[in-house]
Amino acid sequence: xxxxxxxxxxxxxxxxxxxxxxxxxxxxxxxxxxxxxxxxxxxxxxxxxxxxxxxxxxxxxxxxxxxxxxxxxxxxxxxxxxxxxxxxxxxxxxxxxxxxxxxxxxxxxxxx
Numbered sequence: 074x075x076x077x078x079x080x081x082x083x084x085x086x087x088x089x090x091x092x093x094x095x096x097x098x099x100x101x102x103x104x105x106x107x108x109x110x111x112x113x114x115x116x117x118x119x120x121x122x123x124x125x126x127x128x129x130x131x132x133x134x135x136x137x138x139x140x141x142x143x144x145x146x147x148x149x150x151x152x153x154x155x156x157x158x159x160x161x162x163x164x165x166x167x168x169x170x171x172x173x174x175x176x177x178x179x180x181x182x183x184x185x
Contacts, residue, residue: 075169075171077166077168078127082122101149106136109130113128122161
């Protein structure tokens with residue numbers, strides 16, 4: 074499993090607009106092999122920004138790499154930008170290979 078995260082330092086008075094961009098965008102992630110799930114996370118508020126992170130879970134690093142080379146990736150990133158700046162600097166990417174997973178057995182039983 075592979076986790077891909079981008080950290081965004083969003084200008085405080087642009088946080089609502091930033092969230093609306095994400096809520097209103099059409100996702101095509103489900104069209105890619107190995108896509109498991111996506112989360113947009115809102116973190117702590119600092120003096121000049123609010124920290125956000127996108128969290129995408131993939132079956133493997135190869136699945137994620139294929140996404141970054143896909144037409145869906147190009148199309149989704151072509152719709153960014155324009156208008157008043159929302160972030161301080163560029164997003165900071167962090168990729169992680171999952172080396173251990175410990176599921177909650179009580180949750181697995183409840184799903185059955």
